[in-house]
Amino acid sequence: MCYPVTCKNCGKTTWGGCGQHIASVKAQVPASQWCTCTEEEKKQAKGGGFFRSLFS
Numbered sequence: 001m002c003y004p005v006t007c008k009n010c011g012k013t014t015w016g017g018c019g020q021h022i023a024s025v026k027a028q029v030p031a032s033q034w035c036t037c038t039e040e041e042k043k044q045a046k047g048g049g050f051f052r053s054l055f056s
Contacts, residue, residue, distance in 0.1 A: 004028065007035040009045035 002017035002025050014035035015025045026034060037045070 007037055007042065007045070009037045009041050010035055012036075014042075 002015045002019065002021035004013050004025050005016040006012070007014045012035040013025075013029045013033050014037075015022050
């Protein structure tokens with residue numbers, strides 16, 4: 001099941017979960033509050049971590 005989460009890059013709402021229920025999450029959020037970041041921007045916002053630095 002999908003659920004709303006806050007984008008670490010822009011602070012707007014995006015989704016987490018399985019990916020099969022994104023439409024139901026989007027239906028709960030005004031369009032102006034929905035994250036429009038690309039996947040690349042989201043990956044960069046995650047930053048590094050100990051394990052990421054080992055395997056990149």
